Amino acid sequence: MEKIKMTTPLVEMDGDEMTRILWGMIKDKLILPFVDLKTEYYDLGLLSRNATRDQITVDAANATRRLGVAVKCATITPNRQRMEEYPELTEMWRSPNGTIRAILDGTAFRAPIVLPCIKPVVRNWEAPITIARHAYGDMYKAVDMTTEEPGTATLTFRGESGAEKALTVQTVRGPAVWQGQHNTEDSIRAFARSCFQYALSQKQDLWFSTKDTIAKVYDGEFKRIFEEEYEASYKELFQKAGITYFYTLIDDAVARVIRSRGGFIWALKNYDGDVMSDMIAAAFGSLAMMTSVLVSPDGTMEFEASHGTVTRHYYRYLKGERTSTNPMATIFAWSGALKRRGELDGLEDLARFGEELEAASLKTLEDGVMTKDLLPLVEPGFPAQGVDSEEFLDAVAARLAAGA
Secondary structure (H helix, E strand, O other): OOOEOOOOOEEEEEOOHHHHHHHHHHHHHHHOOOEOOOEEEEEOOHHHHHHOOOHHHHHHHHHHHHHOEEEEOOOOOOOHHHHHHOOOOOOOOOOHHHHHHHHHOOEEEEEEOOEOOEOOOOOOOOEOOEEEEEOOOEEEEEEEEEEOOOEEEEEEEEOOOOOEEEEEEEEEOOOEEEEEEEOOHHHHHHHHHHHHHHHHHHOOOEEEEEOOOOOOOHHHHHHHHHHHHHHHHHHHHHHHHOOOEEEEEHHHHHHHHHHOOEOOEEEEOHHHHHHHHHHHHHHHOOHHHEEEEEEOOOOOEEEEEOOOOOHHHHHHHHOOOOOOOOOHHHHHHHHHHHHHHHHHHOOHHHHHHHHHHHHHHHHHHHOOEEEHHHHHHOOOOOOOEEEOHHHHHHHHHHHHHHOO
């Protein structure tokens, strides 16, 4: 069979631990036999980032801006434990996802992969709920410190003109902890535009929620900018598409989400989106079944899995054990990137292959062949067989080759 040709490469960002092992298996079994794959490769494994002082992450993000499409493997963000585990590390490097999101100024859209044999915990949910997470600022680019004595903290802004604004944060009588966070109007507007554009592309209602009754200025700016963008540029388009934009406080939104039937996009600030995407994933079944795509206002897209590097399975793999790590979200990262590359380059066969890859993966699960993490989630009486990762990928490859 002649392989599908590509004209423009996509950016390939390799990662860490078990997901790095799965990455190679997916390429070898599901992509390279069918596609004459062209990628611009960047190794974002932890030791590679350390060796380049994280410059490789910046280079990968800039390449994504240039080529328009990227696919990324899960990566380690080191903490103190990881510093002990990897003694060669020279610094506790920042999250590569945070760096990439800041450079691309994108919004992360996360949605569950749903199966008829796995019902969501919330029984009235009939369709996936997509989380739109603002991917810049707030506590993810915050500075913080501790102090040991009584005193007063102030927040001061010095403009280039020399003008100053200052606020008293708090006066304390003893040891305290402090944090300063920020966001920018440009990034919030980009977030809003990405959300409105994505809602139009998916033909789904858009919900947005913050806590502007408490953070009257900070969250109030998010609410104001979303309303301005909607009224100025998107209201008529939403009405023509038959979809709605809805704002409410985040505590009210949570209650509404639980009572809803699903099938909409829920836009959230950075931390809120981080937490709620995991909640949505767990309620629909598994974080391993959660897709993620970073979308910039200019249409640049970076596809990845929502989960981490699966450290526990990696150490079992190093001992020679065969693990049953779920590769679905990583498969869908590759399929999403190939579909987008095909769409941008006018390569219908490449875009169609991405659809076929997803269909073969879902058909394998629907036939009852699945990794063992899904077995406790399937409906009673469903004939499911637990297999290891490689066996699952072989089963997908067989269906892909057969056109099923």
